[in-house]
Amino acid sequence: MTSASTNDIEFRSVTKNYGAVTAVTDINLTVPKGAFLALLGPSGCGKTTCLRMIGGFEQPSEGTVLIDGREMNGIPAYRRPVNMVFQHYALFPHFNVEQNVAYGLKQMRPKLTSAEINHRVAEALEMVRLDGFAKRRIHEMSGGQQQRVALARALVNRPSVLLLDEPLAALDKKLRSAMQIELQTLQRELGITFVLVTHDQEEALSMADIVCVMSAGRIRQLGSPQEVYDRPADLFVADFVGKTNRIDAKLEADGSTLRLKDGSAISAGVASLAPGDAIVAIRPEAIRLTRAAATDLASFEGTVTHRIFLGSSAEYAVSVPGLGDFLVTADRRGIQDSELVEPGEAVFLGFDPRAAHIFSA
Numbered sequence: 001m002t003s004a005s006t007n008d009i010e011f012r013s014v015t016k017n018y019g020a021v022t023a024v025t026d027i028n029l030t031v032p033k034g035a036f037l038a039l040l041g042p043s044g045c046g047k048t049t050c051l052r053m054i055g056g057f058e059q060p061s062e063g064t065v066l067i068d069g070r071e072m073n074g075i076p077a078y079r080r081p082v083n084m085v086f087q088h089y090a091l092f093p094h095f096n097v098e099q100n101v102a103y104g105l106k107q108m109r110p111k112l113t114s115a116e117i118n119h120r121v122a123e124a125l126e127m128v129r130l131d132g133f134a135k136r137r138i139h140e141m142s143g144g145q146q147q148r149v150a151l152a153r154a155l156v157n158r159p160s161v162l163l164l165d166e167p168l169a170a171l172d173k174k175l176r177s178a179m180q181i182e183l184q185t186l187q188r189e190l191g192i193t194f195v196l197v198t199h200d201q202e203e204a205l206s207m208a209d210i211v212c213v214m215s216a217g218r219i220r221q222l223g224s225p226q227e228v229y230d231r232p233a234d235l236f237v238a239d240f241v242g243k244t245n246r247i248d249a250k251l252e253a254d255g256s257t258l259r260l261k262d263g264s265a266i267s268a269g270v271a272s273l274a275p276g277d278a279i280v281a282i283r284p285e286a287i288r289l290t291r292a293a294a295t296d297l298a299s300f301e302g303t304v305t306h307r308i309f310l311g312s313s314a315e316y317a318v319s320v321p322g323l324g325d326f327l328v329t330a331d332r333r334g335i336q337d338s339e340l341v342e343p344g345e346a347v348f349l350g351f352d353p354r355a356a357h358i359f360s361a
Contacts, residue, residue: 262322
């Protein structure tokens, strides 16, 4: 196998067993060169196992892992063109910044000259905007700065693939948002493949250009963030990625009428679904909340039970008789504070059936 592949990472029918427990089952995955891939899913879904098989910390029980077109089965971590940033950074507390970043270079064989090591350390620190911090002790650095030191240490060896194991989990929300932007910028500047493991949907959607949603050791959907959010492949993806309202329904024999559990009916283009029990999934932002019924939309009357004020938007919990509780996100642009709907008010919920996703129950 040559290294002329256009993909940096390939999984070919990969299965990983730990004794009687199967962590991942028959995974087929290709990651193009220079992509930013997010492995997204709940705890125990197999995403970290996949990351560790790319890094060489685990070997597949079946199938093949390739990097840059070369088979990696049996090749140890230190001989792979990858590096990894761990969730807790794993920095050496007794080393300063410069010594932490230089550590991997000093293990290389044939040995690099001191001048080459110093040049590459300075280059790596400049990449992560820490030039001037070389002599700083690790305990003197903030959480965000320590994360950048870990990035510099991983990048200084010039890997083909950078693996990120929930690297932002220990940061506060504001710093996490800032580091998401910095990681995106860095990945675009370097042009190398990033693989991020996360259970945070917002993090995956905002950072990656390819999202791989996993559950129970299998891939449920692979696509761009917009595809995964707007066109979920199944009910698990619709539920896990973002927020979703679910309505029990029955698809009638005509293949286009959905009878809801309160007896009302809506029309939707669901000809590919067999008649029978179904679930209608609708995003909170696709529902319009008004004080008067909308004539151009499927409309239901309910009562606001809770309101969460979010600044530019507000989230409402609305109870609809016969259908249950709905979560609605209302954008506040152009409306006054006094126009916020109060808990206890009667409202109407309207949505375009074409915005709903229909799944077999």
